[in-house]
Amino acid sequence: MNNREQPENTEHSSIGNRSAAFDIAGAIEHIAHWLPTQGPIKDFIHHNTLHAVQHLPFHEGVAVAAKVFGARSYLPLAEYQAMYRNGRIKDFAIDWALQHTGYAEEAQRQLRERLFAHDDVSHYPPLSLANHGIRNAWINRLEVDLNSLAHPVVFRLLSNFLDQGISRWSLAKDGERFWECVLRLAQNSLLPLYPLNEPGIRELLSDNAEDVINSCLDKIVGDPTLYQQYVLEMQLAHPGWSGMVRIIEQTPEALLSRREISLKEMIALELAVELAFILKKKGLHFPRVGDMPQLNDVPLLKNGALRPKIPQHLKVWHEAMEWSLHSELLQALKDEPKPENGEKSQPDIQALFCIDDRECSLRRYLEEINPGIDTFGAAGFFGIDFLYQGLDDAYPVAQCPNVIVPKHLIKETNKQTENGKKNHGNHLSDLHFTPHSMLRGWLYTQTLGLGYALRMAWNVFRPSNKLPNIKTLSEVDSHSHLHLLRESDEPNEDGYLLGFSFEEMAERVSGLLRNIGLTQNFAPLVVVVAHGSSSVNNPHLAAYDCGACAGKPGAPNARAFAWMANHDSVRAILREKGIVIPDSTRFVAALHNTSRDEVTYFDMHLLEEQPVPGLQTYLKNFQVTMNKALQRNAYERCRWFELSPQTASAEKAHKHVKERASSIFEPRPEYNHSNNLYCVIGRRSLTRDLFLDRRAFLHSYEPATDPHGDILVRILSAAIPVCGGINLEYLFSRIDNSVYGAGTKLPHNVIGLLGVANGVEGDLRTGLPSQMIEVHEPARLLIVVEQSTEVLNKAVAKLGELREWIDNDWVRFVSCHPGNRKMYLYGSKGWETIHLPDDYQVPDAPRSEQVFAGQTETIPVHRLIRRHA
Template identity: 40%
Template sequence: MKQHFDEKEVLHELKHYLPAQAPLMDFVHHNTLHAFQHISFHEALHTANEKLGYQVYLSLEEFRKLFDQGRIDEKILLRILEDKKGINASNWKNKLLFGQYDANFEPRVGRLRGLWKKQYGIDLDSLIHPNLFRIVGGFLDQGISIWNFPLENLSFLEAIKKLESNSFSSLFRSKSTKNLLFTTELSIEFLLKKLVGSNSALYEQYLFDQQFAHQGWSGMVSTVEDLPQSLLDSRKISLEELIQFELILEIDSLNYLLGEENWKALENNLIDKLVPFNAEIEPSELMEVLSIWQEAFEWTFYDQVLAGIQFNNPNVFKSQNKSFQGLFCIDDRECSLRRHLESLDPNCETFGTPGFFGVEFFYQPVGGKFLTKLCPAPVTPKYLIKELGDGKEREKDLHFSKHNHNFYTGWIMSQTLGFWSAIKLFVNIFRPGMSPATASSLRHIDKFSNLKIDFDELETQQNHLQVGFKIEEMANRVEALLKSIGLVEHFADIVYVVGHGASSVNNPHYAAYDCGACSGRAGSVNARVVSQMANKPEVRAILKERGINIPETTLFVGALHDTTRDEVVFYDEEITNSIYKQQHESQILTFKTALDNNAKERSRRFESIDTTLDSAEIHDKILLRSVSLFEPRPELNHATNALCLVGKRELSKGLFLDRRSFLNSFDFKVDPEGKYLLNILNAAAPVCGGINLEYYFSRVDQEKLGAGTKLPHNVMGLFGVANGIDGDLRPGLPAQMTEVHDPIRLLLMVEHYPQVVLDTIQKNPATYEWFINEWVVLVAIDPETRKTYLFKKGQFEEYIPLNTQIEVVKDIDKLIESHQENFPVYLFNQA
């Protein structure tokens, strides 16, 4: 235990462990346990369980039930036990199946501060949290509050001091406590000495106990401190100020309830020696048993996938004359749409790539006050793309106006428009429809507006950003995009670039349904931008010099796939030739049928829809579902994600993967040295891995790592959700997004020679960490033999699947009508 208290060091440590979820507007998936990513996966989970009390695996009872149901293969379990336990495998099998363990324990966090309750019977959390959350929420508010906090560009604590100086009432019950706020000696150490005593070795433990009693609010403050731009209306606040204010509130409550002379610092109440928060973790047989079950659960599925890849021999159409080509996001929700398109039109060709399509920029819509980031969260763009239009105001509704927050206008509106609003709400129950309250992916950009993508020397800078791209910069990005997916020849007449977004109503987590590669926004602008770049003759001239000859006859067309409504909007204003229009109209019909079929496939997860109905009829029900005010599950987003495949489409084209796979196109022949592969893995590991792990941890611990059920959620200041008006902010995902999810790590498969993959991942330590510590399971697939090699302990070893055959299905429609649960891997469309 530390004997000296270093405030900066402890604050840094706290920020490292606290949730790092951004505000709702920028809800981008990430590894919930990012603080432990520097150690191996199972060690990290044991540590998080012991220190913070997180549930990190399914329960022992759940694993045993999965085994009884056959969802954990006994052959796989025995292989893992033999690998890990050798001659003791049978003994450990008995422990897994019949062992009895006490799962109840007290985590390290909370033990010291809990003495207030044990010694004095005082629950500081219930006394302080309601007021603390309301004050912090009011300070961070982004538009819900009727009265604005007296900011005047002040920091949080400065604003509190101003309130106390100018108000008749006080936030504190004791005058002496209020005086603490204005003392020149005010510091965390000064306040802890009053609460804990002179034993500074206890200070760090106390702060962890305090802040993890409301990890959601503390995590939000920490995020806003580090990234003030994450709030549109920025605020000056720090974790240090939050802690100082909360410590003063604690002293104030103790003074009020017990009297200033009638309580002693906590060090006087210590009976048993506390285990330091960062002390070494002792081995736990229960955690080891759970880790073995977890691997058996994962490899039961992985083994089917790897066997399926080896047995797969799809009936692939080999013609160089493609009816059309489509570039889609690698998103697992596009996996099934691509399959349906290819089934309807064997002459088409589809590709997968991160949905920002390699063009990183901020975006300013017509009339937009703020800039929107449209690229992966870690990337800081240097470019600005502006929407050009007629300046007409977008759709408005008087029901959604801040005028109804005022005393007089609010009363008038409630007596007039209020009655009409009640009628509209009643009608909407039976006939849901789009409204200004709907988060619609189509509103991100006007279909008929123009974009300023060309660099203009007369308008070089705005907000320190370059407006538009230079021709060379455009060519670099289009080249990187096309070479990374292996599309360097045999271009179709029309190449569709299809971004994605989602529409929903009454859904605070709407950004989590959009494109993660676009920082939680729809990918429509990116699709249009890269299409316009690729259509420029000057760009194509540069690309030709670099070995990519795009014919003059090829036209790139941007589009947006709304994954909730299963609709596609084409930004097809550039199609003027009558022959191209005919082709496009024919392909629109193909998309329409594929979207109907996709809606049918999605519907099998929804209790309220009969999946045996006709596809078009089901699609109509899906459209209603997307705008229903009372629908907590407009779609299941990334639920059940489990795989990421980096390779040619032929590798998985004959596999039915049940919408569980991220598909990133890649051709090892175009990239023999792994140059573009490095960029792919630098994105795939944190993005796909982050999505996977946030679903994993939100599923296994819905209360601490997930957001619980969304039904009691209340939006706080437009930046987070809490249960009711006084609850802690809920990080992670709501149960309605994770309840059908199987919590298994991402299996990332790369079609390239193992040595090239090994050399590639070692070039970036941040990417390598994901694989060497097994947060993502990595497999290399030899492109010539299709043998699979598992990355383990720093090297690749051949993995021979235990599954010796994979069932072939003839009719996928009948398959998806059979049940709601996850399917095993099937083969279809085999030659």
């Protein structure tokens, strides 16, 4: 075992080595490091589930996390062996994985033999703090089910205090902190707040939260060196609620209706509740945690409980699986014909899409059907970062990757109400944040509730392809107006600039165009296609929208980009920057609804105000092509759905996906990012004729224009956290859905518009539900960049904190030389030349439909030998 796999002293193992004086603030910071960072479900943003160990090499970090959370690190051995028997894991990939263990030849031989042995237990979670720590050992010794007693009380108070519109009776008063609210209920309520109504506990609550924590820990634990571990294990028993409170404490603006709360206050309440139940069950003289016999037999942080132990045979299997899948793309890129030299002719239409893997197939169909269409890919916020407040929005939301802090605010108004009349939305404005009486709430339930129940029953048995009482993304009124031009340089009361100056617009438009290599040969029509998703009865709806837009549909960004790129003043500045957009070129914004496979076109009236000869013909041709592409795209998606018409026509398949998105009992409106695997940053010629099975994030990039890697830094700064975050959340939710994922959707109940829980008093579930990942192959993202290693080295050096993603192998990073297609893998020892088997032939087919016909599993990369269809 090498030192990288078995470190004697690592940063994480020092947690808990504290002096007798308990530093509450410092302890909470350490504890919060392990909590999930998933915010309110309305803003579901994909991220690395194991962000807490991202500073460690991948396999080491996964092993450490397993000892904290009690989760599996890999798939069961039998699953890897089955993939090998089915040909999905190749012998050459096993050889590659064994060679990268660093073992001697004899040790590699012995490890290979172990790969094929029968083993049903090695993938089980190890002893962990969450399941086998001091708190659980003490609870078992007390014979008191403390979690089932304390959690309902704590969760009920948290959910009511933080409620964002479900409850018609607000628990919190204006400006009241959580701790103040608890004290008010415990000391002044006419009805006793059990178990905080006990005399000793009521007196204890008179102190501040910090004193309550110290007092309770002294009575429950006794040994100050164990305080932090006890509190950590207490939070690990419900990481969803703890993580949510921490997020709200740090970013209170994440809530529609703000609440003042801190993790310290939550910990103080829970300790007080625990102490109350213990006193009630065991009396004053109960054994403390620090008095337990054989305490050193329990995993202790101060004894190095988090020192990782990596099961080498499972690690080799996992790396072999990943390399088998990654090599399918690398082989296709290596063998792909080199682009022809000479100046490329101007296309009829250009379409700019988000890099989202679900757009990969739609781009392929557009190019198959109409060879006069060129497609590009970029992060779906299209370089326009801002806060956006739409017609129906109660508050502004960020429309950019989570790593960017926007400084501009864009508001939308209805053209018919711009005279100052307030526009009332159709759903968000109906959310209520003011207190209501209990009687009034009861009357609503008994009258309106019955009607809604009957309507819901009708929708269950007779679903239609229309969303009940909700506009689909493809039905939204596209004739509103975005206030994009800033009229004053004075920021508003929140410190945001209202709109952009022409110089700022040109900077953002030129930045995106240079990023994707579109600086000349503009087509007469450029369509900027954002994406979003619509479905009913789906609390995880935001997880289906655009990750580059912070989990929102990207329509505002597409509209903003098109408006800016069409404006004469912006184009004048662009000409000074060396980008000349012809007067005959027009940009049009659109939105692709990925669940229903429909497209909405925005601001068409602006084209009528500035007519261009022939533009309507190009637009009509694109719309006809797009409609055909959407039907074929739906047909391809249907192969994953068990109840879909597998042998039907594309038209029937399209009808089916629309019905799925509208069905109130459908847990799988779409499989979203399932099986995402690749991210290719380069010219479209690399992938244009490849069938990638909707598994690739595709970002356009012109390597010849980026000798210093500055463009790559901008691209990777968005692609790594967005695509990498999506990939790892799917990976870990698939590896252990019970711990890292949300479990099945079926028992989920929406709690306060904050998240989902099993039932009404469970912990908030983080990660992805099983219905989103059940077909997913859990492999790390392979990022292939069409650029030399010399330029990539310059770019990597400028990535800052994001560099740990590739330095520690949380994503795989490959250089594909733009001239000779030689490929190199980035690793801890530098660039490694990639050697692929010579006997592998990339399968081919004349059309996409012939590749996926009859297939219900993931499909290897194919070459399409003909584009026209």
